[in-house]
Structures are given as structure tokens and as C-alpha cells.
Amino acid sequence: MATDYDAPRKTEEEQSEDSIEELKARRHEKNSGKVDEDEVEAAESFELPGADLSHEELAVQVVPKQSDEFTCSSCFLVHHRSQLAEESKGRLVCRDCSY
Template identity: 80%
Template sequence: MATDYDAPRKTDEELSEDSIEELKARRMDKNSGKVDVDEAEVAETFELPGADLSNEELSVRVLPRQADEFTCSSCFLVHHRSQLAFEKNGGPICRDCAA
């Protein structure tokens, strides 16, 4: 059940003053707001990890490394030249790996 922590809280004295009828009415109001959801429909929209994707075909255009890019010798990702921190043992290191 969700709790609204920002809502004002009643003291013990106020809670003891609530009548049985008020409490029953509140319980009925809480149950009336619930929505029935068909779980079968919801489950069909999710992809399971390890699903069979053998019939799927990817169409991605791969570009070669550009003149203003380098491959980090630590993480092996291609970065723009502005991300170059320094060179270590002849290999470029990106700012993320240098941090």
C-alpha cells in the first residue's frame, strides 16, 4: 500500500475519536479506487531476457574512426580528441579513465 508521507498525521487522541462508521467509509473509499488490470495483457508487452532473437536483423551503420577521434588504451572506447587526458606507455587515455 502506498503511503503519503507528506500528508498531515493524526495524533493518538484524534485517532481514538474516529468512529467505526468513519473508518468503514474510509476502507470502502480506498477499495473503490482500485483498477482491475488484466495481467496477461501486461505480461505480453515485456521482453524477457534471453529471448530468441535469431530471426531479428539489425541494421546499424558502422563508421570507421575519424581523424579527430582516438581509441582509449584503457577502456577501448572511441572518443573525440577533446576527451584526451594524456598518453601512457604510448597509448592515449581518455578523461574518464584518467579520473
């Protein structure tokens, strides 16, 4: 929205009157409060905590360890070799865990 910086400024009282008038005008507009969303369709996509997911199947493809990866001995996450902070006694530690 463009602002006319040369226009005379209004006092706070005038601004609050304008905003009340604008709100009243918006109330009478036809589509101001309507939302184009199907409630049933939206509710089906919600995941509730503790929901029973026993009927769901999870398919995961396990990829073998790559030559440029290591598993951190502290957080047990697989990282790229560039994230290796220290190696002592065969223990590999990532940068996040070395602090």
C-alpha cells in the first residue's frame, strides 16, 4: 500500500475513528468472513498425538555406509567426514558433540 508522505498527519483520535469506521465497513462486506476450506478434508490431514497408527506401514530403504561417512560415538548420528572433530582410541566424535 502506497503512503503519501505529503498528506497532513492525523491525530491518534482521528486514526482510531477511521479504524473503527473501516472495521464496520468490512463487517458488511459479503465475503469478508468466509474461508474456502473444506473442514472435513482439513481434519483428515491432522496428526493427533497418541493416535493409533498400527494400521500404517512404513517402507524404508537402508543405504549401506559410504566411505566418506562416520557414526559419531556420542550422538550416534551418521555424518559426513567433514564434520569429524576428533578421533581418539577409535572413537569418532562430530563437531556438534565436541564442544
